[in-house]
Amino acid sequence: MNEIHGLYANIKMLEQEDLFRYFFCELSTERQQKIEALRTQTGRLHSLGAWTLLDRLLSDDMGVRERELEIAIGTHRKPYVVGRTDIQFNLSHSGDYVLAVLAPVEIGCDIQRVEENERQEQIAARFFTAEEQEAYASGVGFYRIWARKESWIKCDGSGMTQDLRDFSVVADGQCSSRIAGRYFAELRLDGYEMAVCYAGAKGYAVNIVEAAMDRIITM
Numbered sequence: 235m236n237e238i239h240g241l242y243a244n245i246k247m248l249e250q251e252d253l254f255r256y257f258f259c260e261l262s263t264e265r266q267q268k269i270e271a272l273r274t275q276t277g278r279l280h281s282l283g284a285w286t287l288l289d290r291l292l293s294d295d296m297g298v299r300e301r302e303l304e305i306a307i308g309t310h311r312k313p314y315v316v317g318r319t320d321i322q323f324n325l326s327h328s329g330d331y332v333l334a335v336l337a338p339v340e341i342g343c344d345i346q347r348v349e350e351n352e353r354q355e356q357i358a359a360r361f362f363t364a365e366e367q368e369a370y371a372s373g374v375g376f377y378r379i380w381a382r383k384e385s386w387i388k389c390d391g392s393g394m395t396q397d398l399r400d401f402s403v404v405a406d407g408q409c410s411s412r413i414a415g416r417y418f419a420e421l422r423l424d425g426y427e428m429a430v431c432y433a434g435a436k437g438y439a440v441n442i443v444e445a446a447m448d449r450i451i452t453m
Contacts (some may be wrong), residue, residue: 235320238419238432239291240343240442241334245283245327247447253342255284256280257447263264263299283447287334288323290450295336295350310393331426335442339434342388346377346427361398370406377427379403382418385431389416403431412437 248254258266265285272278289300304316315321322341326333329347351357354376358367366379382403387396405413409420419440421428430440 235295235336235338236438237442238335238337238341238430238438238442239295240333240440241287241429241445242331242333242345242421242423242428242442243283243287243445244448245279245332245447246330247280251401253448257282257450259287260299260301261285264305265300283332284325284327284334286446286447286450287332288325288336290445291334291336292321294383299348302351308391309329310391310395312388312391312393324385326384326388326428328426331423333428333442335430337432337438339432339438340389340391341430341432342385342390344381344384344388344428346381346384348375348377348425350425351376363399363402365402365407366404369407369409372407374404374407375427378409378420378429381427381429382401382409382420382431385418385429386416389431389433397400405447 269278269281272281285300290296294298305313306316307313316452320338320345322339324335324341324343326343326345328345331345333343333345335343358370370376370379383398386401386403387393403413411418417432417437419430421442
C-alpha cells in the first residue's frame with residue numbers, strides 16, 4: 235500500500251434485519267461472537283458497521299478478508315493483525331457513523347459527534363495542553379481537538395494510560411498536518427469531526443470516502 239484508505243458510513247440502514255444478517259454472516263465466527271456478546275443494539279450496530287468497512291478495505295486493497303486473518307487485541311485494547319505488519323488499521327464510531335482506516339504504518343482514527351456539552355471548558359482545562367487550551371479559546375472546535383487527541387493515542391496504542399497533557403495536537407495555534415513526528419488528516423461532516431493520525435518518516439496520501447451500507451458488495 236502506498237496510500238492510506240478509509241471508509242465511513244451511516245449505520246442506520248443496519249437496523250434492517252436482512253441487511254444486518256447479511257453483513258454479520260460475512261465476518262469471521264469470532265467476530266460474530268464478539269458482536270453478539272455486546273449488551274446494546276447500538277453497540278452491535280457500531281461494531282458490525284466498523285468491521286464491515288474494514289472487511290471491504292481489506293478485500294479491495296489487500297485481497298484478503300477479515301475472516302481469513304487472525305486479529306488479536308494489544309495491551310491497551312488496540313486490535314492488530316497477527317503476523318502481518320504490512321496491515322495496520324483502526325476503527326471508530328460515534329452517533330450514527332462508523333469509521334475504518336487501513337494503512338501501511340501505525341495509525342489511529344477517531345470520529346466525534348459534535349453536540350452541546352456544558353462541561354467542555356472543564357474537560358479542556360483538565361485534559362488539554364496550554365497550547366490546545368489557547369487554540370480552543372481562540373475558536374478551534376473542542377471536538378476537533380478531541381478527535382485529534384484520540385487518534386494520536388490510538389495510533390500508538392497507549393489508550394487512556396497516557397496523560398493527554400503530555401502531547402499537543404496543535405502547533406502555533408493551528409491544527410497542522412504534521413506535529414511532533416505525527417501526521418494528521420481530518421474530515422468534517424455535518425455534526426461530526428473525524429481525525430486520522432499516523433506515524434512514520436514520510437507522509438502518505440489519505441483518501442477517506444463515504445460508503446453506503448446497502449451498496450457494499452463483498453466477494
